[in-house]
Amino acid sequence: MSGRSVNWRNSGLIGEDTPRLDGRDKASGFAKYTYDINPEGTLYAKLLTCTHAKAKITRLNVDPAKAIKGVHTVYLFKKEGDDCNWDGELVAAVAAETADIAEDGVRAIEVSYEVARHFVDEDDLEGAKAAERSKDIVDKTDGDPDAAIKGAAAVHEGYYGIATISHMCLEPHGVHSQWNAGGDGPKVVVHNSTQAVSTTGPQFAQGFGLDASDVRVICNYVGGGFGSKFAADEWGLAATQMSKDTGRPVRLMLDRPTELKTPGTRPSGFGKVTVAADKDGKVVAWKSHHWGTSGPQGGTIDGNQMPYVFSFANQSVKSTGIATDCGPNRAWRAPNHPQLCAITDAALTDLAAKLDMDPVELYRVNLEAGAVEKVAQSKLAVYQAELDRAVELMGWDDKWHAPGEGDGPVKKGVGVALHRWGGRAGASTCTVKVHPDGGAEVFLGSQDLGTGTRTVIAMVLADTLGLPLDRVKVHIGSNAYPPANPSGGSITVGGVSGPVRRAALDALWQICDKVSAKYGVPTDDLDAFGGRIWHDHKEVCRWEEACRLLGTTPLETSGKGPENDGLTDQLVGGVQMADVSVDTETGIVTINKMVAVQDCGTIINPMTARSQVYGGLIMGIAYALSEERIMDNMTGRYINADLENYKLPRIGDIGELVVDMYQPESEFARGVVGLGEPPVISTGAAISNAVFNAIGVRVPVLPLTPKRVLDALAAAKA
Amino acid sequence: MREHDQQRSDQPSSGSGFNRRDFLKGSGAAVAATALVNEATEAQAQDKKVASGPVDVTLNVNGKQQTLKLEPRTTLLDALRDELNLTGCKEVCDTTNCGACTVMIDGKATYACTRLAVEVQGREIKTVESLRQGDNCDEVIDGFVRHDALQCGFCTPGFVVATRAFLNKNPNASLEEIQKGLGGNLCRCGTYNGITACALELAKKGGA
Numbered sequence: 001m002s003g004r005s006v007n008w009r010n011s012g013l014i015g016e017d018t019p020r021l022d023g024r025d026k027a028s029g030f031a032k033y034t035y036d037i038n039p040e041g042t043l044y045a046k047l048l049t050c051t052h053a054k055a056k057i058t059r060l061n062v063d064p065a066k067a068i069k070g071v072h073t074v075y076l077f078k079k080e081g082d083d084c085n086w087d088g089e090l091v092a093a094v095a096a097e098t099a100d101i102a103e104d105g106v107r108a109i110e111v112s113y114e115v116a117r118h119f120v121d122e123d124d125l126e127g128a129k130a131a132e133r134s135k136d137i138v139d140k141t142d143g144d145p146d147a148a149i150k151g152a153a154a155v156h157e158g159y160y161g162i163a164t165i166s167h168m169c170l171e172p173h174g175v176h177s178q179w180n181a182g183g184d185g186p187k188v189v190v191h192n193s194t195q196a197v198s199t200t201g202p203q204f205a206q207g208f209g210l211d212a213s214d215v216r217v218i219c220n221y222v223g224g225g226f227g228s229k230f231a232a233d234e235w236g237l238a239a240t241q242m243s244k245d246t247g248r249p250v251r252l253m254l255d256r257p258t259e260l261k262t263p264g265t266r267p268s269g270f271g272k273v274t275v276a277a278d279k280d281g282k283v284v285a286w287k288s289h290h291w292g293t294s295g296p297q298g299g300t301i302d303g304n305q306m307p308y309v310f311s312f313a314n315q316s317v318k319s320t321g322i323a324t325d326c327g328p329n330r331a332w333r334a335p336n337h338p339q340l341c342a343i344t345d346a347a348l349t350d351l352a353a354k355l356d357m358d359p360v361e362l363y364r365v366n367l368e369a370g371a372v373e374k375v376a377q378s379k380l381a382v383y384q385a386e387l388d389r390a391v392e393l394m395g396w397d398d399k400w401h402a403p404g405e406g407d408g409p410v411k412k413g414v415g416v417a418l419h420r421w422g423g424r425a426g427a428s429t430c431t432v433k434v435h436p437d438g439g440a441e442v443f444l445g446s447q448d449l450g451t452g453t454r455t456v457i458a459m460v461l462a463d464t465l466g467l468p469l470d471r472v473k474v475h476i477g478s479n480a481y482p483p484a485n486p487s488g489g490s491i492t493v494g495g496v497s498g499p500v501r502r503a504a505l506d507a508l509w510q511i512c513d514k515v516s517a518k519y520g521v522p523t524d525d526l527d528a529f530g531g532r533i534w535h536d537h538k539e540v541c542r543w544e545e546a547c548r549l550l551g552t553t554p555l556e557t558s559g560k561g562p563e564n565d566g567l568t569d570q571l572v573g574g575v576q577m578a579d580v581s582v583d584t585e586t587g588i589v590t591i592n593k594m595v596a597v598q599d600c601g602t603i604i605n606p607m608t609a610r611s612q613v614y615g616g617l618i619m620g621i622a623y624a625l626s627e628e629r630i631m632d633n634m635t636g637r638y639i640n641a642d643l644e645n646y647k648l649p650r651i652g653d654i655g656e657l658v659v660d661m662y663q664p665e666s667e668f669a670r671g672v673v674g675l676g677e678p679p680v681i682s683t684g685a686a687i688s689n690a691v692f693n694a695i696g697v698r699v700p701v702l703p704l705t706p707k708r709v710l711d712a713l714a715a716a717k718a
Numbered sequence: 719m720r721e722h723d724q725q726r727s728d729q730p731s732s733g734s735g736f737n738r739r740d741f742l743k744g745s746g747a748a749v750a751a752t753a754l755v756n757e758a759t760e761a762q763a764q765d766k767k768v769a770s771g772p773v774d775v776t777l778n779v780n781g782k783q784q785t786l787k788l789e790p791r792t793t794l795l796d797a798l799r800d801e802l803n804l805t806g807c808k809e810v811c812d813t814t815n816c817g818a819c820t821v822m823i824d825g826k827a828t829y830a831c832t833r834l835a836v837e838v839q840g841r842e843i844k845t846v847e848s849l850r851q852g853d854n855c856d857e858v859i860d861g862f863v864r865h866d867a868l869q870c871g872f873c874t875p876g877f878v879v880a881t882r883a884f885l886n887k888n889p890n891a892s893l894e895e896i897q898k899g900l901g902g903n904l905c906r907c908g909t910y911n912g913i914t915a916c917a918l919e920l921a922k923k924g925g926a
Contacts, residue, residue, distance in 0.1 A: 023863035026871030027878050028850035029806015036805035044800070099800065100791055170810045170818060170872040170906050223808070223872030224906050256811055450869030450907050611866045611912065618908030643811035643904065651910040652897030 004509060004524055006502065006565045008602050008671070012529060013463035017607040020455045021469070022448065026221065033221045034193040035253050037176035043072055043095040045239060045252035046102035048109050049262070050084035050091055053118035053325035053636025057082050057111065062092060065105035070097040072246045074105065075238045084113070085296050086327045087637040088261025090234060095242045095250050118325040118636035122268045122293040123161060123701075128322040134291070135321045138303025143314030145274075148285035152276035154354040160343045161270035161701035162684065163628035164293070166260040167332060168646065169193075171223020173263045174253030175236040179243040187214040188240060192232070193253075195225040196486035198445035201479045203232035204240060219447050220477040227331035228264035230486055260641040264330025265629060268292040269301040269339035270701070273347040281355055281362040282369050283348075286315040290343060291322055298323030301339040308340035309420050310348070310366060311373045326631055327638065331488060333619065334421060334677035338684055342702055345417035345685035350698060353403050359416055359689065360387060360396060376420050379573040383418060386575040386597040386662055390416070393658050394577040394595045404696015409585045412592070415578045415689025419681035423600070423674030424570035425494030425562035426485025432461065432503040434511065434555045438544040440465055441473040442503070446484035446496050448476065451676055452608030453492055459604055460497045464504035466528030467543065482558065490674025494561075494568040497604055497672050501567055503559030510557070514549040515540055569670040574598045576617070576682045578690040579655075584713060587706030589625055589691055591655035594683070599662040601673035606661060613659040613679040620683020621655075622648050625703050775835050779804065780848040788835050795819045795830035798845060806846035806875040810904075817903030820876040820883075821845050827883035827902070846875040849882060857926045858882045861919060867912030873905045881917055889925030893918060 008014050025031040058081075062074040077090040084091065094105030119131050128134040149155055176191040187210060194200055197219050202212040222229065239252035254263065271290025277283045286307050292300040303319030352359040366372075367383050376383075391397060399414045406412065430444035442461050448454040454474050461472045475481060485495040508528055515533050516523035519540050527534040531543045540546075547555075562568050579593040594617050603609050626647035632639045640646045684702050691709070692698050699712040772787040777794075779802060786801050798804045798821070807830050810818035819830040822844040849856035858881045861867070868874040877900065884899040885891065891899060896917045905913075920926060 019863045019866060020868070022871075023866070023868060024850070024855055024859060026868055027846075027859045027862045027874050028855060029804070029846040029875040029878075030850065031871060032805065033808075033872065035808065036799070038800060038803055038805065098789070098792070099796060100789060168906055170808070170816070170870065170904075221871060224870045226906075256813070450871060607866050611869060611909070614911045615869055615908030618910060619906070642813055643815040644813055648904055648906065649910075650901045650904065651914060652894075652901055654910050657911050 006505060006567060008567065011463045012466070013459045014604050015606065018455055018459055018469070018605050020452050020608060021458055022454055031221045033171050033223050034174060034176055034191045034219065035171050035223070037191045037251065039249060042176065042249045042251050043097065043242070043246060044099040044102050045093045045095040045242060045250055046099060046106050047090055047255060047258055048092040048106045048111065049258050050089045051087060051637070052084060052113055052115050053087050053120055054116040055084045055113035056116065057084065057091070058114050059110060059112040060091070061110040064108040064110060065094050068101065068105050068108060070101035071105040072096060072248065073242050075242050077234060077238065086261065086325055088258050088327055088641070090262065093235070093238050093242065093252060095246065120324050120326050120631040120636045121633050122164060122322060122324050122326065122631070123270045125291045125320065125322070133298065133323045135298055136318065137300065137321050138317055138319040141316035145285040145287045145314040145316050148314040149274065149276045152284050153279040154351065155274065155276040156347065156351040156354045157272070157274045158347050158350050158698060159272050159700050160346045162268060162339045162342045163701065163703060164268040164326070165266045165332070165623050165627050166629055166646065167226045167228040167264055167330070168260065168648070169224035169226065169228065172254040172256065172259035173229060173233060173235065174251070175239045176249060176251040177236065177240040177243045178249040179240060180247070186216040189216045189218065190236065190240065191218050192236060193222050193229060194219050195222065195229045195447060195449060195488055197447045197477055198479050198483040199486055200232045204236065207232070207237045208240065217479040218477060222447060222449055225449050226333045227335065227488055230488060233263065256643065257641040260646060261327045261638050264332070265295070265327055266332030267294040267299065267301055267329045267339070269343060271343050273343065275347050275351045277351055277355060281352065281357050281365040283310070283312050283351070283366055283371060284314060286312045288343070289318040289320070291320040293322045293324040293326060294329035295326045296323055296328060302336040305336055305340050306344065308337070308344035309373060309376055309418060310344065310371055312371055325636055334681045337419060337421065337677070337681040338623065341417055341419055341682050341685045342688060345682065346688050346698065349415065349689040349692060356402070358400055360391060363387060363416070363418065375571065379420065379571065382573045382599055383575065386573060386599065389660055389662065390575045390577045390595050390597045393660055394579060394593065396577060399579060400693065403693050410581050410583050411694040412579070412581050413690045413692065413694025415686045415691070415693055416575065417682035417685035417689060418573065418575045419678055421490060421572050421678040421681065422570050423490040423494065423572055425498055425568035425672065426491035427562065428484035428495040428499050429482040429558060429560045430484070430496070430499045430503050431482050432500065432507050432557050432559065434507045434547060434550070436547050436550045436552060436554065438547040439471060440467065441475060442500055443475045443481040444484045444496060444499070445479050445481040446476045446492065447487055449487050451492065451612060452605055453496060455608060456493050456604050457496050457500050460500045461504050464501055465508055467531060490676040490678065492674065493604065494672040494674055498561035498563065498567040499559035501559070502561065503557045506557040506559065507555055510555060511546050511549070515546050518549055566671050568672045569601050570673055572598070572600050572673050572678050574678045574682065576686045578686040580687060580690040580694060582691055582694040582709060584695060587709035589704050589709060591621055591653070593656040593658065595658045595660070596679055597660045597662050598675070598679055599667050600675040601670035602668050603661055603663055604672060609661055609675055610659045612675050614657055616679025617657050617683055618649060618654055619680045621653070621687065623703060624684040624687040625649065626705065628703050776839055777835060777843060778841065779843045780845060790834065790836050792835050793831055794833040794835045794838055797835035798830060804845045804847055808872055808876060810872070815904065816873070817880055818873050818876040820879040820903065822879060822883050825883065825886065827880045846879050849878065856882060857920055858885070858916070861916035862913070865912040865916040867909050867916050869907035869909055873903060877903045877905065877913055881913070885917065885920055885925035889921065891917065891921040896921065
């Protein structure tokens with residue numbers, strides 16, 4: 001990195017496949033997650049939750065629980081007279097010597113409910129209107145869609161939908177909380193399974209009249225969050241209160257059913273679309289009305305982003321939220337986008353079919369016409385290039401056929417969809433310390449959700465100082481460190497890599513100044529590489545000799561971001577294609593192959609970046625084919641809240657996955673952009689479109705379960 | 719939980735109706751009552767319901783005999799995690815679906831959440847921690863790292879044990895056999911691609 005410029009060029013480590021540094025500890029069980037924190041004296045807490053969708057608690061007697069030997073305390077989330085608003089809402093927690101005794105305590109609690117009428121049918125717009133549970137949120141029109149539809153060469157009307165799903169973090173939400181942890185340390189030490197190490201402390205403090213400085217929040221490893229783990233949450237506060245009351249550390253992790261029901265879901269979306277095009281496939285009008293539920297809040301997916309990615313001269317969009325007595329929603333990986341994409345891209349493929357047109361061609365025509373949202377205008381050429389690559393990697397031109405064409409009961413088909421995401425770097429700070437013996441370490445209150453954050457930070461620090469990875473240490477996962485952004489919205493890799501680069505460069509340049517003075521070489525032209533300082537390709541000194549010039553005190557620098565120095569950027573596109581087989585006798589959909597072409601600016605660690613995309617594809621296959629929350633209209637309960645009946649794909653269910661990281665010079669030059677959300681967005685739409693191509697019938701609602709496929713086939717026959 | 723609502727009083731727990739673990743523990747207590755009748759403490763003998771309260775349970779874990787005071791209903795998973803602090807096996811589904819709690823019992827991959835500690839006395843129990851001695855890791859662990867077959871990592875130790883046990887039995891497994899053999903474990907982040915690549919690579923080398 002000759003000269004004092006800030007960029008990602010001339011790097012030794014950036015862009016190299018680097019196995020994650022915590023891989024061994026995670027794979028060997030040595031890594032301690034919140035659920036694994038288990039110091040002597042820990043009490044285990046279990047939860048009583050409401051079993052009704054809508055009810056008032058008429059009686060709540062916890063004395064029988066308290067009477068059980070080994071039960072230490074009972075915490076009440078609700079009291080007699082309180083309302084419960086969904087199946088799974090927390091009522092009480094029991095802390096005991098063992099988890100089994102805590103469960104005994106929960107069973108012993110006497111609770112009665114006065115059950116009220118519930119409403120949980122999230123697709124029933126008319127019923128919601130009748131029950132006064134619907135609320136129009138967006139209702140807007142540009143141009144004159146009705147006139148444009150009249151003059152169009154092809155008009156398609158369709159109904160589409162996508163069910164509510166749960167986050168299904170394998171490590172449930174929860175904490176291990178210790179009041180009066182002792183020594184000179186903070187008053188409360190909370191191990192919290194969180195995506196937000198730096199920002200949850202004040203929430204714990206506020207709950208107990210403490211200063212935020214009294215609360216230490218620690219999270220070295222988190223077993224999945226996907227957008228649902230940003231808060232201290234009522235169970236976190238409950239565990240802390242129970243620790244305060246008992247003088248013992250308390251671990252409270254949600255049980256599996258509660259984990260599915262309560263700490264968040266991804267809202268459903270259902271909608272009617274009318275879309276029209278001229279004879280060349282250029283869309284001339286879009287009309288849609290969608291609805292769905294985010295639970296008691298009564299929201300639905302964002303109408304302001306419909307249609308998705310595309311934008312047409314004449315369009316009207318309406319959205320209606322439905323308040324249901326279902327569990328509440330939280331951000332789920334790429335909030336709104338998978339649902340918007342599933343509706344928009346399915347309608348576009350169906351429109352292409354009306355025109356006897358290959359949907360890829362329809363995309364091309366409309367991209368050519370610049371018919372995309374303002375925010376995506378800069379991606380037009382990228383989308384075209386990504387379509388080219390996807391077409392080639394999928395063998396699309398050989399596989400695509402007129403919808404439903406083909407003989408025999410098992411039919412094959414291919415589908416396409418595209419997406420976008422922001423991914424601007426989050427606001428983070430860090431401290432870099434370089435020791436006189438040459439060792440270097442970096443501190444920041446970030447967290448590694450499994451995206452490889454820890455490894456990326458180490459790569460940036462080591463790369464900047466010209467050191468091998470094992471000479472640097474990364475300290476994250478504690479709010480004792482400089483604050484870093486919560487990890488949500490694909491903002492972390494950009495959020496941490498910029499500040500670490502800047503702090504490390506600052507340290508390097510200060511050391512180079514000392515080297516310059518000592519060795520009489522011009523300071524601006526010094527490079528650090530291979531554990532040595534170089535001038536004009538000649539070694540000046542070893543790194544350790546350079547650091548010895550610091551004297552006895554370590555050098556400390558800090559970095560922050562985001563800044564407009566080119567290290568980070570925002571906005572990614574991405575194209576995905578699916579190749580499926582559909583058994584028209586059983587309704588079973590099998591994934592043969594998926595292709596994901598994904599840009600994300602500068603890629604620091606291609607290995608973990610690809611893993612993000614593989615993961616996105618697999619989560620996409622899950623919500624496309626099998627996973628959904630099933631609410632029972634009769635009882636108002638979430639009836640498949642366990643891993644037996646909430647179906648996720650297993651290792652043999654994913655087909656061949658082809659991941660193509662699109663990083664031409666123009667992308668590398670942009671700087672780092674986040675990647676966590678985008679690859680999960682268009683998977684569902686691509687698979688739905690592939691099923692349509694296979695059988696010639698639209699299966700309207702995701703997931704495309706065998707029943708839904710057979711129902712669609714039967715309806716088409718009738 | 720006793721529930722006194724007006725419409726329904728048939729829900730046995732906060733879960734989704736029938737709870738396999740409750741059933742297991744109930745029958746476990748009965749098994750224990752028979753198996754441990756000689757070992758039961760005086761207090762237990764006086765308990766007229768079923769055997770309850772802690773008894774001595776001796777487990778052979780990772781080559782070490784350890785005697786614990788456990789209630790007979792304690793699952794092997796809870797004993798390993800909460801008593802022995804061997805937290806590599808994770809509690810995720812608690813209903814024998816996900817495999818995050820996989821350990822080897824006499825060499826066979828087993829869901830620790832579905833076995834009672836008291837019934838696996840005298841058996842050879844190996845947890846994921848046994849596959850690593852300091853910096854010396856089993857090939858499966860290093861293969862997972864090399865193929866980036868993990869993200870959040872919560873399912874990973876269970877998958878590692880399942881893979882080790884599977885390859886021991888099927889050292890030259892084919893892709894199809896791997897997909898079937900490792901079908902008892904679940905991952906949410908989406909790491910199946912790397913796991914498959916790792917298992918295939920090791921199978922090509924005879925399962926080392």
